[in-house]
Amino acid sequence: VDIDPASISKLVKADFPIVGDVKNVVKEMLESVSLINPSKYESWRDTIKNFDSLHPLTYHEDTDRLKPQWVIQRVGELLGDSANISTDVGQHQMWTAQFYPFSRPRQFISSGGLGTMGFGFPAAMGVKVASPDKVSINFTGDGSILMNCQELMTAVEKKIPVINIILNNNYLGMVRQWQTLFYNKRHSETDLSVQPDFVKLAEAFGGIGYRVHTKEEFDAALKDAVEKNIVTFIEVVIERLENVMPMVPSGGSLFNMMLLERKEKK
Known part of the structure; x- marks a missing residue:
C-alpha cells in the first residue's frame, strides 16, 4: 500500500x-x-x-568475553514483562529483536530500518515518563550512546531512571561487519578502541555506572541499578567480532540471505 x-x-x-x-x-x-x-x-x-x-536463532559461548545475545536474553529472564525495551541502531538493535522474550504490545521501542544512532536513550526516557511503573531499558552500543550521552543531565535533573546497557565491542559493530564481509576487511573509521570511561561519564552527570566482564557481575549490576532507580550506564565488555545473522547484502533479495556466521581472526 x-x-x-x-x-x-x-x-x-x-x-x-x-x-x-x-x-x-x-x-x-x-x-x-x-x-x-x-x-x-x-x-x-x-x-x-x-x-x-x-535455522534456529542461536549463538556459541566459546570466548572469554560475554556474548551480547546472552546479555539480552538474561535481561529478559530477570525482568521479562516488567521492562520496556528501547534500542539505538546497530547490531544490538537486531540482537534485541531476535533474543529478548517480548510478551506484550508496545514493549519494544525501536526506530526501525530508517532510524539513527542516538535514538535509544531519549526514546527510553520518554518511555519511562509514559510508563513509570515499568523498568526502562535501553540497549545501546559504544558508538550509539555517545550520540546523545548529554541527555544524562536531563535524566538526572528530571529524575528519569533509564538503565542504559552498553554492549561494548570497541567497534561501530554493524559497519565493521559490513566492511568485513563485503569490503575485504578494509575497516575504515570503525575501530573505537579509543573511547571515554563510561562509568566516570555517568557519574560525572550524577548517575551511576558499572563495567562488567562476567555473568555474575552483570546480574549484580542490573539488580543494583533497578534498586537504586536512577539513570544508569552498565557497560558490558562483549565479544568484539560477533556478527548479526541472518542478514541480507545491500541490494540483495531475501533469497540472498546469509544465515551462517563466518569465523574471523582477532
Whole structure:
C-alpha cells in the first residue's frame, strides 16, 4: 500500500498493489477480515515452523568475553514483562529483536530500518515518563550512546531512571561487519578502541555506572541499578567480532540471505 504509485513495486514486487492513503485502505481492509478463513494459512504456518527448525536463532559461548545475545536474553529472564525495551541502531538493535522474550504490545521501542544512532536513550526516557511503573531499558552500543550521552543531565535533573546497557565491542559493530564481509576487511573509521570511561561519564552527570566482564557481575549490576532507580550506564565488555545473522547484502533479495556466521581472526 502506498500513496505514491511510483513507489509500488519499486523495491519489492507487489502481487497485490494498492494505491491510496494507508489509513483509509486499512479501514476498508478491516471490513473484510471477518471473511478470512484461518485454516487457509495452515500450510504457510507449517512452512514457518520448518524454517525455525532448520535455522534456529542461536549463538556459541566459546570466548572469554560475554556474548551480547546472552546479555539480552538474561535481561529478559530477570525482568521479562516488567521492562520496556528501547534500542539505538546497530547490531544490538537486531540482537534485541531476535533474543529478548517480548510478551506484550508496545514493549519494544525501536526506530526501525530508517532510524539513527542516538535514538535509544531519549526514546527510553520518554518511555519511562509514559510508563513509570515499568523498568526502562535501553540497549545501546559504544558508538550509539555517545550520540546523545548529554541527555544524562536531563535524566538526572528530571529524575528519569533509564538503565542504559552498553554492549561494548570497541567497534561501530554493524559497519565493521559490513566492511568485513563485503569490503575485504578494509575497516575504515570503525575501530573505537579509543573511547571515554563510561562509568566516570555517568557519574560525572550524577548517575551511576558499572563495567562488567562476567555473568555474575552483570546480574549484580542490573539488580543494583533497578534498586537504586536512577539513570544508569552498565557497560558490558562483549565479544568484539560477533556478527548479526541472518542478514541480507545491500541490494540483495531475501533469497540472498546469509544465515551462517563466518569465523574471523582477532
